[in-house]
Amino acid sequence: MVIVAEPKQVVAPGELLAEGDHVLGDNSFKVGTKIFSACIGIFEVDGNRVTVVPLKGGYFPRVGDLVGGRIVDVGLSGWTVDIRAPYEAMLPASETPGPRGPRRRDLSESFDVGDMVLSQVLAFDRTRDPLLTVKGPGLGKISTGRVVEISAAKIPRLIGRKGSMISMLKRETGCQITVGQNGVVMVWGKSPENERVAVEAIYMVEREAHTRGLTDRIREMIAKSNVVGEVARTQTA
Amino acid sequence: MPEPKQPEKLIDDKGVRIDGRRLDQLRPIKLEVGILDKADGSAYIEQGKNKILVGVYGPREAHPKHIALPDRAVLRCRYRMAPFSVDERKNPAPSRREMELSKVIRESLESVVLTDLYPRTTIDVFIEVLQSDGGSRCAGITAASLALADAGIPMRELVAACAVGKIQGHMALDLSDAEDKYGEADLPVAWVPNANLVTLLQMDGILTTNEFEKGLTMALDACKTIHGMQQEALKKKYLVIKEVAEEREETEVVA
Numbered sequence: 001m002v003i004v005a006e007p008k009q010v011v012a013p014g015e016l017l018a019e020g021d022h023v024l025g026d027n028s029f030k031v032g033t034k035i036f037s038a039c040i041g042i043f044e045v046d047g048n049r050v051t052v053v054p055l056k057g058g059y060f061p062r063v064g065d066l067v068g069g070r071i072v073d074v075g076l077s078g079w080t081v082d083i084r085a086p087y088e089a090m091l092p093a094s095e096t097p098g099p100r101g102p103r104r105r106d107l108s109e110s111f112d113v114g115d116m117v118l119s120q121v122l123a124f125d126r127t128r129d130p131l132l133t134v135k136g137p138g139l140g141k142i143s144t145g146r147v148v149e150i151s152a153a154k155i156p157r158l159i160g161r162k163g164s165m166i167s168m169l170k171r172e173t174g175c176q177i178t179v180g181q182n183g184v185v186m187v188w189g190k191s192p193e194n195e196r197v198a199v200e201a202i203y204m205v206e207r208e209a210h211t212r213g214l215t216d217r218i219r220e221m222i223a224k225s226n227v228v229g230e231v232a233r234t235q236t237a
Numbered sequence: 238m239p240e241p242k243q244p245e246k247l248i249d250d251k252g253v254r255i256d257g258r259r260l261d262q263l264r265p266i267k268l269e270v271g272i273l274d275k276a277d278g279s280a281y282i283e284q285g286k287n288k289i290l291v292g293v294y295g296p297r298e299a300h301p302k303h304i305a306l307p308d309r310a311v312l313r314c315r316y317r318m319a320p321f322s323v324d325e326r327k328n329p330a331p332s333r334r335e336m337e338l339s340k341v342i343r344e345s346l347e348s349v350v351l352t353d354l355y356p357r358t359t360i361d362v363f364i365e366v367l368q369s370d371g372g373s374r375c376a377g378i379t380a381a382s383l384a385l386a387d388a389g390i391p392m393r394e395l396v397a398a399c400a401v402g403k404i405q406g407h408m409a410l411d412l413s414d415a416e417d418k419y420g421e422a423d424l425p426v427a428w429v430p431n432a433n434l435v436t437l438l439q440m441d442g443i444l445t446t447n448e449f450e451k452g453l454t455m456a457l458d459a460c461k462t463i464h465g466m467q468q469e470a471l472k473k474k475y476l477v478i479k480e481v482a483e484e485r486e487e488t489e490v491v492a
Contacts, residue, residue, distance in 0.1 A: 014394020
């Protein structure tokens with residue numbers, strides 16, 4: 001078992017990563033005993049597991065994912081939602097909270113074309129389009145705050161190891177941030193200025209996801225903007 | 238603009254070609270990645286006087302829906318020459334040649350893209366030749382595989398392509414427009430290095446078995462060189478951002 005490529009470095013598709021009995025992580029494939037990268041990304045080694053964390057790429061739905069989507073069509077029994085995936089998602093009326101049974105009212109009273117909804121992927125098995133639900137705490141129409149759309153490939157970096165990046169962002173900017181796995185990020189701040197700084201920081205993560213010391217650099221950027229975060233607020237209170 | 242005249246000699250007495258190259262020399266190549274904002278992935282190549290822009294979209298929903306395949310993504314490819322890309326205005330309607338090249342380029346890329354990861358979708362590749370100077374199908378493949386990688390589409394590896402030909406009885410690498418027109422044969426090759434697969438092999442003209450074998454070796458060597466340049470170009474985009482960001486950090490620490 002030999003690691004050939006240097007960990008934490010950018011690798012191109014077809015680049016030899018390792019040889020031997022490693023566990024294949026995402027975006028890697030095996031030919032004989034050799035393991036290659038399948039996309040442009042950062043090479044990571046975690047014990048026996050070799051992974052390439054992609055630097056680019058769209059969203060591919062997985063069951064349980066929290067996703068932000070835009071209503072594109074209102075039907076008789078549900079909505080069609082654009083969740084920035086290669087497939088159109090369906091949100092059936094039965095997956096909205098409220099009384100069961102046949103409803104006579106127009107579905108567009110709940111969600112209309114153009115509305116943003118925060119939802120969860122209920123079912124998806126590649127043979128049929130993903131099914132969404134808005135039953136659950138915090139799910140439903142997004143009518144306040146700001147929505148930032150970044151590449152879905154950068155979401156793991158935005159969350160950080162054990163949520164280090166996102167919890168730092170929330171603390172320092174004093175904003176409530178919800179991250180959709182499909183790259184839709186929702187920001188609610190106590191002032192427009194706080195929201196602006198948070199949005200800027202999110203774009204910075206997207207741009208510089210593959211660089212070292214990013215968390216510190218972003219903390220510094222927020223500190224320079226003189227936005228009062230949570231820590232400072234509790235101190236003044 | 239009139240058709241350029243046929244040069245008296247394609248190779249001079251010293252064995253130098255009309256553009257000053259040796260027989261086994263590539264034209265200067267410039268590769269850039271991610272230069273289109275709206276496309277999911279893009280690449281630009283200059284090879285000699287060739288200027289080719291490639292945009293990739295996808296994987297995205299297949300339209301019209303009936304073209305979608307239940308088990309894998311459909312790769313669609315369009316090779317197109319701009320009306321101003323050649324000496325005499327090219328009719329913008331898709332020609333027989335463009336349709337053929339779209340097909341062979343698609344086939345040369347299909348074997349590396351992991352299409353089974355995205356069933357019922359399409360991946361669209363648009364290859365726009367802005368200026369043409371011979372060997373544009375090869376330059377197109379080189380740039381298209383880069384653009385696919387830039388879009389983050391999972392693929393086995395990058396495809397590199399290069400043509401060889403026969404001019405005045407000699408095998409010569411990477412023919413230019415004049416050499417292609419007035420030479421005796423042309424042999425475009427696309428190669429996938431790790432798998433050691435030839436994914437495009439066409440021939441125009443007549444070559445002996447020996448000439449063919451010599452030409453193929455020359456083309457594969459050139460593909461190796463081009464493949465290295467592709468990897469470098471792809472990584473450069475991210476390394477530049479990294480350098481700038483980390484340098485900024487260092488100067489801030491000093492300040």
